Amino acid sequence: MQLSIQARGLVKDYGKQRAVDGIDLDVAEGEFFGFLGPNGAGKSTTIKMLTGMLRPTQGQVLVAGYDMASQPLDVKRVIGILPEETSLYERLTAREMLLFAGQMYGLSRTETEERTRDLLGVMELASDSDKLIVDFSMGMKKKVALAAALIHRPRVLFLDEPFNGIDPISVRAIRDVLKALTEHGTTIFFTSHVMEVVERLCTRIAIIQKGKLVGQGTIAELREQAGEDGALEDVFLKLVSAEATHTENLTWL
Numbered sequence: 687m688q689l690s691i692q693a694r695g696l697v698k699d700y701g702k703q704r705a706v707d708g709i710d711l712d713v714a715e716g717e718f719f720g721f722l723g724p725n726g727a728g729k730s731t732t733i734k735m736l737t738g739m740l741r742p743t744q745g746q747v748l749v750a751g752y753d754m755a756s757q758p759l760d761v762k763r764v765i766g767i768l769p770e771e772t773s774l775y776e777r778l779t780a781r782e783m784l785l786f787a788g789q790m791y792g793l794s795r796t797e798t799e800e801r802t803r804d805l806l807g808v809m810e811l812a813s814d815s816d817k818l819i820v821d822f823s824m825g826m827k828k829k830v831a832l833a834a835a836l837i838h839r840p841r842v843l844f845l846d847e848p849f850n851g852i853d854p855i856s857v858r859a860i861r862d863v864l865k866a867l868t869e870h871g872t873t874i875f876f877t878s879h880v881m882e883v884v885e886r887l888c889t890r891i892a893i894i895q896k897g898k899l900v901g902q903g904t905i906a907e908l909r910e911q912a913g914e915d916g917a918l919e920d921v922f923l924k925l926v927s928a929e930a931t932h933t934e935n936l937t938w939l
């Protein structure tokens with residue numbers, strides 16, 4: 687098994703707070719890997735360390751066989767990132783943004799133009815492609831950012847909440863694009879709070895809580911680990927030991 691992402695003993699401290707507390711991850715090539723956890727569990731912090739945006743306090747990260755600490759540029763050349771908060775040049779149009787991204791990755795002008803046209807089509811942005819990004823809705827911005835992350839055909843794609851704020855038609859289109867990518871060997875590592883999407887797409891899943899992994903494996907393996915036969919949502923709630931909400935305390939409601 688060829689590994690695309692390998693993390694060993696990953697730790698991140700923000701001052702006195704330990705946000706990620708010694709996690710190990712193994713993600714194989716072509717895998718659709720879901721990374722789940724409650725709010726504040728350490729998902730974004732982990733993704734930032736796996737993509738070289740944040741230096742780990744301790745531990746090692748290998749992506750596509752390259753060591754993040756000593757070969758960061760080799761890693762960055764072969765990965766695509768959709769961060770939780772998109773960072774786009776909003777005074778560019780969607781088309782200009784994608785042309786810029788393609789050329790930054792060293793694609794030829796013709797190749798960049800072809801891929802820009804195809805991506806704008808798939809993301810249902812063709813008719814808005816000459817509008818400034820600053821005037822786009824949140825979902826439209828997310829789609830431009832995703833297209834920019836895909837333009838160089840990354841070997842490993844990191845997506846932090848890719849479906850947040852995206853309408854169902856585009857969710858389906860994006861899902862199909864992501865599936866096609868994994869069929870062509872791209873590895874996808876993504877976080878999401880939408881359990882149905884994760885259940886439908888992921889080959890393996892890791893669950894993080896308070897900075898530590900509380901489960902890692904296929905859905906069947908996680909079900910066994912949790913002793914819970916139901917949907918992924920039930921397995922997740924069991925593994926993070928979520929307690930029932932006590933609305934009876936909200937007497938003023």
Ligand SMILES: Nc1ncnc2c1ncn2[C@@H]1O[C@H](COP(=O)(O)OP(=O)(O)OP(=O)(O)O)[C@@H](O)[C@H]1O
Pocket residue numbers: 700703705723724725726727728729730731732
């Ligand atoms: N730059 C920062 N400085 C200080 N603390 C931070 C910083 N970024 C994150 N944290 C803290 O680290 C912990 C993990 O945060 P992180 O954003 O990784 O969680 P998450 O699992 O992505 O959450 P969510 O699902 O809400 O996006 C939280 O307690 C958060 O407050």
